[in-house]
Amino acid sequence: xxxxxxxxxxxxxxxxxxxxxxxxxxxxxxxxxxxxxxxxxxxxxxxxxxxxxxxxxxxxxxxxxxxxxxxxxxxxxxxxxxxxxxxxxxxxxxxxxxxxxxxxxxxxxxxxxxxxxxxxxxxxxxxxxxxxxxxxxxxxxxxxxxxxxxxxxxxxxxxxxxxxxxxxxxxxxxxxxxxxxxxxxxxxxxxxxxxxxxxxxxxxxxxxxxxxxxxxxxxxxxxxxxxxxxxxxxxxxxxxxxxxxxxxxxxxxxxxxxxxxxxxxxxxxxxxxxxxxxxxxxxxxxxxxxxxxxxxxxxxxxxxxxxxxxxxxxxxxxxxxxxxxxxxxxxxxxxxxxxxxxxxxxxxxxxxxxxxxxxxxxxxxxxxxxxxxxxxxxxxxxxxxxxxxxxxxxxxxxxxxxxxxxxxxxxxxxxxxxxxxxxxxxxxxxxxxxxxxxxxxxxxxxxxxxxxxxxxxxxxxxxxxxxxxxxxxxxxxxxxxxxxxxxxxxxxxxxxxxxxxxxxxxxxxxxxxxxxxxxxxxxxxxxxxxxxxxxxxxxxxxxxxxxxxxxxxxxxxxxxxxxxxxxxxxxxxxxxxxxxxxxxxxxxxxxxxxxxxxxxxxxxxxxxxxxxxxxxxxxxxxxxxxxxxxxxxxxxxxxxxxxxxxxxxxxxxxxxxxxxxxxxxxxxxxxxxxxxxxxxxxxxxxxxxxxxxxxxxxxxxxxxxxxxxxxxxxxxxxxxxxxxxxxxxxxxxxxxxxxxxxxxxxxxxxxxxxxxxxxxxxxxxxxxxxxxxxxxxxxxxxxxxxxxxxxxxxxxxxxxxxxxxxxxxxxxxxxxxxxxxxxxxxxxxxxxxxxxxxxxxxxxxxxxxxxxxxxxxxxxxxxxxxxxxxxxxxxxxxxxxxxxxxxxxxxxxxxxxxxxxxxxxxxxxxxxxxxxxxxxxxxxxxxxxxxxxxxxxxxxxxx
Numbered sequence: 001x002x003x004x005x006x007x008x009x010x011x012x013x014x015x016x017x018x019x020x021x022x023x024x025x026x027x028x029x030x031x032x033x034x035x036x037x038x039x040x041x042x043x044x045x046x047x048x049x050x051x052x053x054x055x056x057x058x059x060x061x062x063x064x065x066x067x068x069x070x071x072x073x074x075x076x077x078x079x080x081x082x083x084x085x086x087x088x089x090x091x092x093x094x095x096x097x098x099x100x101x102x103x104x105x106x107x108x109x110x111x112x113x114x115x116x117x118x119x120x121x122x123x124x125x126x127x128x129x130x131x132x133x134x135x136x137x138x139x140x141x142x143x144x145x146x147x148x149x150x151x152x153x154x155x156x157x158x159x160x161x162x163x164x165x166x167x168x169x170x171x172x173x174x175x176x177x178x179x180x181x182x183x184x185x186x187x188x189x190x191x192x193x194x195x196x197x198x199x200x201x202x203x204x205x206x207x208x209x210x211x212x213x214x215x216x217x218x219x220x221x222x223x224x225x226x227x228x229x230x231x232x233x234x235x236x237x238x239x240x241x242x243x244x245x246x247x248x249x250x251x252x253x254x255x256x257x258x259x260x261x262x263x264x265x266x267x268x269x270x271x272x273x274x275x276x277x278x279x280x281x282x283x284x285x286x287x288x289x290x291x292x293x294x295x296x297x298x299x300x301x302x303x304x305x306x307x308x309x310x311x312x313x314x315x316x317x318x319x320x321x322x323x324x325x326x327x328x329x330x331x332x333x334x335x336x337x338x339x340x341x342x343x344x345x346x347x348x349x350x351x352x353x354x355x356x357x358x359x360x361x362x363x364x365x366x367x368x369x370x371x372x373x374x375x376x377x378x379x380x381x382x383x384x385x386x387x388x389x390x391x392x393x394x395x396x397x398x399x400x401x402x403x404x405x406x407x408x409x410x411x412x413x414x415x416x417x418x419x420x421x422x423x424x425x426x427x428x429x430x431x432x433x434x435x436x437x438x439x440x441x442x443x444x445x446x447x448x449x450x451x452x453x454x455x456x457x458x459x460x461x462x463x464x465x466x467x468x469x470x471x472x473x474x475x476x477x478x479x480x481x482x483x484x485x486x487x488x489x490x491x492x493x494x495x496x497x498x499x500x501x502x503x504x505x506x507x508x509x510x511x512x513x514x515x516x517x518x519x520x521x522x523x524x525x526x527x528x529x530x531x532x533x534x535x536x537x538x539x540x541x542x543x544x545x546x547x548x549x550x551x552x553x554x555x556x557x558x559x560x561x562x563x564x565x566x567x568x569x570x571x572x573x574x575x576x577x578x579x580x581x582x583x584x585x586x587x588x589x590x591x592x593x594x595x596x597x598x599x600x601x602x603x604x605x606x607x608x609x610x611x612x613x614x615x616x617x618x619x620x621x622x623x624x625x626x627x628x629x630x631x632x633x634x635x636x637x638x639x640x641x642x643x644x645x646x647x648x649x650x651x652x653x654x655x656x657x658x659x660x661x662x663x664x665x666x667x668x669x670x671x672x673x674x675x676x677x678x679x680x681x682x683x684x685x686x687x688x689x690x691x692x693x694x695x696x697x698x699x700x701x702x703x704x705x706x707x708x709x710x711x712x713x714x715x716x717x718x719x720x721x722x723x724x725x726x727x728x729x730x731x732x733x734x735x736x737x738x739x740x741x742x743x744x745x746x747x748x749x750x751x752x753x754x755x756x757x758x759x760x761x762x763x764x765x766x767x768x769x770x771x772x773x774x775x776x777x778x779x780x781x782x783x784x785x786x787x788x789x790x791x792x793x794x795x796x797x798x799x800x801x802x803x804x805x806x807x808x809x810x811x812x813x814x815x816x817x818x819x820x821x822x823x824x825x826x827x828x829x830x831x832x833x834x835x836x837x838x839x840x841x842x843x844x845x846x847x848x849x850x851x852x853x854x855x856x857x858x859x860x861x862x863x864x865x866x867x868x869x870x871x872x873x874x875x876x877x878x879x880x881x882x883x884x885x886x887x888x889x890x891x892x893x894x895x896x897x898x899x900x901x902x903x904x905x906x907x908x909x910x911x912x913x914x915x916x917x918x919x920x921x922x923x924x925x926x927x928x929x930x931x932x933x934x935x936x937x938x939x940x941x942x943x
Contacts, residue, residue, distance in 0.1 A: 004018050004019040005106065006023070006090075007106060008038055008106060009107065009108050009142075010035055010038045010107065010108065010109050011108045011109055011143070014034065014038075014148070014149070016034070016078075023077055028149065028150050029070060030070050030073060031148075032053055032146075033054065033067070033074070034074060034100075035153075035159070036049070036156065036158060036159075037091070037098065037100035038107065038109060039109065039145060040158060041100055041109065042100075042102060043099060044099045045097045045098055045099070046097040046821050047064065047067065047098075048824070049822035050067055052156075053153050053156045056152055074091055078091065108140045109140075112141070113165075116134065116137050116165070119133040119137070119169075119176070121745065123175070123176050127177070128176075128180040131180055131182055131185055131186065134169055134170075134173035134176065135185060135186075137169055138189060144163055145159050167193060167202075170190065171202055171203065171206055174186050174209070175206070177210065178213055183214040187211070190206060194227075199234065199235065199927065201231075201239065201242060201243045204224075204246075205243045205245070206246070207220075207223050208220045208223050208246040209246045209249060224239075224246070224247045227243065228243075231927070235927055235930040235931060235934060237926060237927055237930055241363060241381070241382075244384075245378040245381050248380050248407065265361055265362030267333060267361060267388075268333055270323060270333045271580060272319075273319060273323040277316065277320045283317060284324075286433065287433065306318055306415070306417075306432075306435060312435045312436070312474065314394075314416040315394065316474065318393060319391070322391050325389070328389075329387045329388055331386040331387050332360075332386075332388050332389075333388070333391065334388060334390045335390075336356065336357070336393065336404075338353065338393060338396065338400055339394060340394045340396030340400060340419075341418055347396050350372060350401070351372040351705075352669075352706075353404055354379050354404060355706070357379055357404070358379055358382070361379075363378070364702065368705060372403060376403040379403075383406040383408060383411055384408045385408065386408075389412050390405075391414045391416075392404055392414070392416070395416065395421070396417070396419070397417075397421070398422075399423070401415060405428065437471055437472030438473075439472065440467055440468075443467030443468075443470070444467060446477050446481070447463050447467070447477065447481055450477075450481035450485060451485060455488075455492065462491070462492035462493040463492055466480055466492065466496050466499065469499050469500060480499060526576070530567070533568075533571055536556075536557045536567045536571065537571055537576060537598075538595055538602055539603070540553065540587065540595055541592060541595035541598070542556060542615070543556060543615065544671055544673070544674035546670065547667065549663075550564060551618065552618055555617070555618035555646055556611050558611070559645070560647075561647075568585065612678075612683065613683070614643055614645065614646055615671075616683060616690070617639070617686070620693065621642050622660065624638075624639050625648055625657070626660060626697065627693040627696055629654055630658070630697060631696035632805050632843060633806045634769070636689075636693055637729065639689050661697040671687075672690050672691050672710050672713055676716070684721060685723075687713070687714065688714045688717050688726050694710060695707065695711075695733055695737075698737070699736075705741075711733040711734040711737050712734055714726075714733060715734045717730075718730040724760070727757060728761065731751070731753050732754040732766075732770055732773060735747040735750035736773055738750070739780065744777060747777060751770055751774050752774075755770045765798075765801060765806070767794075768794040768797035769794070771791065771794040771797070772790065772794045775787040775790030779817075784817055787817050788817035788818065794810045795810045804837055808837035808838045808841060809834070809843075811830050811831070812834040812835075812849055815827040815829070815831035815853050816856075818830065818857075822860070824858075824860050824861050825861075828858075831850050831853045831857070835850045835854070845881055845883070847874075848873075848875075848881070848883075848886070851871070851873040851874035852871070852890050852893070855868070856893060859896070859897050859900065864900055865901075868894065868897055871890055871893060871897065872894075875891070878890070884917045885918075887917060888913075888914040888915075888917035888918045888929075891911070892910070894910045895908070895914070898910060912933065914929050915930055
């Protein structure tokens with residue numbers, strides 16, 4: 001009769017049972033060895049890692065023989081009757097080390113992991129069931145992993161990582177419980193975990209949320225105050241964004257917000273004030289009287305909505321008033337044009353706007369939470385206790401701006417809209433101010449300001465007729481005044497007659513009670529420009545917005561930049577186009593609407609498609625060039641040849657590539673969306689190529705939420721086109737950004753499907769890069785051997801293809817995973833080979849990463865001077881490239897090396913530099929580094 005199977009318990013004291021009998025595990029070393037095998041169950045553990053766990057940096061010469069004796073003892077314990085030197089079926093030799101074979105029923109840790117994976121699959125659709133499963137998983141824990149081991153062995157990162165799985169599962173249970181409306185089910189465990197980890201901000205953030213959801217609002221506020229004080233006293237830091245967002249989510253009002261919740265930056269986003277502003281004296285007096293000279297501190301946010309028809313001057317008044325009172329808001333001014341009535345229908349999404357505001361407030365992209373509600377909560381939290389002026393221009397309706405309203409006193413929100421926004425008045429107590437067109441006196445004063453008192457006094461009747469023909473609309477008056485100012489010798493009567501004879505139509509964009517055909521003014525203005533400028537004006541309507549540059553305008557028209565420049569100057573001179581910031585141009589909604597009417601009247605469909613095709617190639621080829629600079633070892637699909645009259649913008653280096661992509665960020669999002677929804681297969685394919693060219697930029701800058709939107713659009717388009725090449729790329733692109741956002745359960749299946757497609761297509765480069773992405777996903781799950789295997793497969797594929805740039809990059813990755821697995825000499829062999837290739841290729845970013853890997857391996861081999869040299873080389877390169885987070889990461893490791901050499905002052909200096917960089921980034925790792933400096937690493941380890 002075969003012996004009963006063994007069961008392992010490692011979640012607490014280490015114990016092994018056969019049936020109901022507990023087995024004797026021997027001495028501390030054998031127990032530590034078995035515990036290490038258990039936490040790495042199913043994965044090979046390298047001999048070097050076993051030796052390091054048992055003896056640290058000073059193993060005896062007999063270490064390997066002792067390990068072999070422990071192996072023999074454990075095999076006989078687990079499989080009685082096993083012949084001497086027989087391998088057995090449970091403890092196997094594998095990959096230069098040993099692997100313990102377990103399954104979900106053989107121990108508490110495998111069972112815990114199986115349950116956690118099952119809960120993850122159910123969390124989104126069945127949160128109540130996920131809570132039930134996670135509760136069962138957490139009940140398996142009786143204490144820290146392998147409790148009772150010697151301190152040296154217990155300090156191994158594998159045990160720390162396993163302990164962290166318990167906290168992660170608890171956080172997942174809390175999230176699921178909140179979604180399911182079952183906060184009481186996790187509250188006892190959350191309280192216990194918070195007490196045991198007093199500085200773990202993610203745990204305390206969930207405790208605050210769960211307490212509030214369970215009806216314990218006062219206790220939630222007290223819990224936040226307590227952890228805030230501990231962070232300040234113990235580490236000298238403020239609560240992070242997640243904890244502040246939790247606090248914000250449970251408060252309806254903030255009577256005394258904490259001083260710690262300060263914005264990370266002081267934005268100044270107001271557009272330029274109009275130097276020639278005139279009129280609106282009564283409206284300005286009303287606003288300044290209502291809100292001045294000192295802004296009140298009401299219990300709720302003050303909102304003022306300025307309504308009125310298109311072209312009546314809402315934005316001009318709002319910006320002018322905002323400049324008048326900006327000094328009362330020392331914490332900054334936020335501004336956005338919501339494009340609520342854009343003729344293209346492309347109103348800004350509130351999520352896009354709130355992410356832009358978070359960026360303006362200095363929140364690093366990697367700290368922006370997933371989901372609009374969480375982002376809006378963080379935004380409100382950052383404004384708590386601050387005095388910030390928020391201008392929301394051209395809102396479509398109250399729903400578009402609800403997530404953008406601050407939640408505390410001291411801020412003022414100014415909203416402009418053509419809609420009367422009754423929902424804003426009813427729900428938020430907004431004060432409204434409706435603008436009417438200028439009357440005769442106001443229109444005449446406007447013309448006096450633009451054309452001079454003498455000219456108006458000479459022909460007052462003609463001036464009044466111009467005002468009447470313009471319907472008193474400031475936008476129309478500005479266009480006419482610009483035309484008249486260009487020709488100071490023209491009689492105003494002639495200007496009025498010419499205006500009266502012009503024709504145009506914008507019926508869809510004026511109120512029913514408007515007495516003026518605004519299109520008449522614009523058509524009249526176009527008579528004053530050359531035919532080429534008029535053609536350019538019409539074609540500008542085909543641009544998806546929100547603004548464009550001179551090279552983009554030239555691409556639309558099929559002109560050289562040199563030829564397009566004077567044409568754009570003609571249009572800006574007559575206020576048909578506005579240079580709202582240096583070298584960036586836009587149109588008023590009414591002007592754009594008129595251009596859209598004209599482009600359909602004057603240009604057949606084929607000509608319009610050709611113009612858009614040129615524009616897409618302009619952005620695609622420039623973005624592709626930037627992609628090749630930022631990610632020289634990537635494998636983008638090459639774009640089709642550009643039309644002969646298209647010349648991509650020159651991008652010489654990283655700095656210029658990033659500058660262009662940053663400036664065109666919002667435009668590129670709009671271009672991808674417009675092309676993907678065009679219904680033209682050629683344009684849809686270009687949309688996919690453009691989306692994938694943006695991947696390294698979004699990754700470098702951390703714009704993962706925008707990347708998620710773009711990559712999802714690209715994959716949907718690829719599936720619609722039924723092209724397996726595009727589908728494989730789309731799956732991999734979306735999976736990569738999902739992984740960055742922690743959506744690993746979605747990312748891995750996509751990558752596996754992409755790998756299958758690349759294999760079917762015979763695309764070895766695509767396979768190799770997908771293996772690299774799967775390797776990164778393996779690392780995130782703690783599967784370092786799996787990460788190494790995927791990168792080794794990628795290396796073999798790159799070598800077979802002779803792709804030296806990709807080989808160099810993946811060689812360093814292979815070396816790095818060898819180092820993490822404790823195989824330091826293997827790591828150095830691969831990394832030095834990578835370094836030589838990267839130096840030959842001139843890849844400075846790759847060289848910095850490789851020097852870091854080399855230094856890490858030297859440190860763990862005890863070659864500390866060599867490690868410091870490697871870290872210094874990496875830091876020199878990174879500082880030149882401007883990569884502060886990676887620089888901080890390396891400074892931490894350099895400090896560890898200094899400490900290992902007994903140079904504590906140098907270690908502290910390196911950590912202090914790292915802390916400064918991380919605090920400037922607002923990165924959560926700042927708490928971990930601060931803990932090193934205060935000597936409280938045990939508490940920070942859970943952070």
